[in-house]
Amino acid sequence: MEDIAHIIAQGQENTARANLTFIEKSLFAKKLSNSGMTKDTIRSALTVDDTLLSRMLAVVENVPDPVLDAVGSAKGVGRDRWEELKKLVLIPSKAAIAIEFVSGEEFRHSTPENRFDVLLNHLKKGKKPKQQASKAAERAWALADNTVSVSTKDTGKAFTMALKSKDASSFGTYVSEQLERLYREFRQTENDQTGD
Template sequence: MRKNLLANVLGAPVGEPITDFARRGAARSMTRSIEEMAENTKRMADGEAIVSLDTALVDDSFVADRLDQDDEDYVRLRDAIAEHGQSTPILVRPHPSREGRYMIVYGHRRVRVARELGRDVRAVVKSIEDIAHIVAQGQENAARADLSFIEKALFAKKLLGMGQAKATIKAALAIDDTLLSRMLSVAETVPAGIIDAVGAAKGVGRDRWEELKKLVAVPAKAEIAFDAILSEEFLAKDGPERFSHLLAAIKAGRRAPARRQVPQQTSYWAPPGKAVEATCRRSGKTFSLSLTSKDAGEFGDYISSQLEQLYGAFLEAKTRNVQGD
């Protein structure tokens, strides 16, 4: 009975080849469904109730779409929210596997800002499936022109690796077959280590990434590229300048002197209840302190106001240690 039903749906007896027409028809039907879903995602949060959520209950999307986390756009967003509040809610769904928690569909940076400021995040909660989640996440970032070419290419590669259909990926990124093919070609050819070193490279489009792809496809030039991304000159640059420096180094065929790697030490601290969580990172002469959770903003302000006293106490303790007291 199942076989007959399947045969009726596919338009060909079970065991017989499905015609190209049937394949095209099924593909068109799937594409139409995803296109309708894409249209619906644009209105997904319209008219919905906005709630305040504790960021400790909010988890990241199951697929990442950003490379740079501390770029100038993020700093501007954080400063604006700190001064004026969060005007646009994020979209979350009930977590598919962790009861009582939520998964971000879009709005990762706004959640991060809320954590840094020790605030709740304003959100719309919507029960949706994975495909709708992917389309909404991709289209929201595309609409805001937030993602660079390489970030979109990596997003597409990750989705394909998770088994998502190309029709879903195209709808999420609002691209056609040709552009998807080029994105995947770049993401699969350029080594991940090089992409991570360059970062989002906003403003660097498809043509320049394809130029880099063709260069690093040659093993000898790939070696030059790996040397270049370890050089002091490369690391001193930001964003698109890193990409331009790398491209010039490969074309010149010069191998940069390798940068001595300084090991990074990371430590973590939190009081009982975790009202504030501190992550400390030290690498060579650089030290950074990152505070998150509810009291992060106030505690950070307190530390900032006490820097002179803290440094004085540090020098006093250092002097005592030298003198052997």
């Protein structure tokens, strides 16, 4: 009991005096947990609630040790940003990238204050950029007397055709009835061109 009271008093004193960062408190919580202290004791020592303690432990249990060691105290980096890093490194390939990156030149040449940001930005850069929707190719065709006009739109994945004007309905019906023949002719032309 005396040991526990001593740990609680020492933890509270260190937390108050040293103005520990989020990650320093989290590592201390992990150390106490690994030494067999109960969550109640750890919460009292760090003066945190159960939710915050769970988050602290989740960060230090999931961010690889080489990354934690390399980043250091990370002054000014709070819980939310550490949780963002934790979510990224939960993906095994990202964890491997993080470990490799912290032993590289770019990371080593960054200042201790910037190391966390440099790492986080590097991991975020690895996200696949959103593919921009390719602009649909549009074409128009019409007879000189405007009895029918056709507009087409080709997105690469879909091709749409719109018929307008006086004969649009009857011409559209005719075209749709000819689709099987047109498709066979198209395939034959393709085969003739490729030699298949």
